[in-house]
Amino acid sequence: MNTHCSTDDIHAISATDPAGVGTAFREALAHFCSGVVIVTATDATGAPVGMTVGSFTSISMDPPLVGFFAGQNSTTLPHVIADGRFCVNVLSEDQHLLARTFARSGADKFAGTDWTPATNGSPRLAGAHAWIDCTLDQQQSIGDHDLVVGRVDALVVPQPNEPLVFHRSVFHGLRAHA
Template identity: 40%
Template sequence: MTQPSIDSAQFRQVLGSYPTGVSVVTAMGADGQPIGMVVGTFTSVSLDPPLVGFLPDKKSSSWPQIEAAGHFCVNVLASDQQEVCKQVSAKGPEKFVGVEYEISQHNLPVIANSIARIECSIHSVVEAGDHWIVLGNVLGLEVTRDEDPMLFHRGRYGGFAELA
């Protein structure tokens, strides 16, 4: 079967119409410093066994470090954490300057005031075009704050509004 030719700009525009949650995937680097990357592709995968997934870009400089750590924490951001999102998404070694976090019992950075944390070990990594599909075995999880989630939609960050 021949792969249809899809314009990448149209692909981004159409898929950008689908809102996604915003999370920061963190791990502890070999040097004892936190590593992190912002993802909009986090999802629940399986209840039995409990698995979650996210899709880092193959060009990511943070993903190889997280993969080497062997385990990670998904920090679900609240709508009031845009500064945290901006800081961690920056390039370079200073992603965590000014970002408040604590180290969990699994030796993972947990971002303060995130609305949930999901700590995982890497289950598997599968190649998928210009991204990886990462599955994580859930080691522990917790809702840490009852707050509006941060959403990404049509190139902008925002929150959730309930219908009347």
């Protein structure tokens, strides 16, 4: 049986239409599932800082590099860049409240949050699915975000649990099905 999708009822919005593209762009990208991480570092006083990131990716195996995008209006990003070291905390499926907390600006994100220093001094959040300790390798402005590339210094997978994912503006757990 052959099936096909008719485009008769689909209205394309041009990416050059500033009035319509914002909402349509967000809607289209909401259909892409992404993992959820919290990037942590320390500020100039040694206090922990962090932010939720959904645009994390592996970049290279040799040398081992990872990257993420952060909005240029982020108040945490300047601290990550200035510190030159950060920890990528890959969140577990039960850490959706932590993801929401670290997505907010201005709140004391570490209040009541258990963490220990990583090999580079950045906070490793308790209960994370994995930790990736990095040294800043590159930073580049692209559009309204900055690409941050980190050279991987250490990796830890502390427990065999499932990751947290984000799809259609909702956090989900990921379960394998045979």
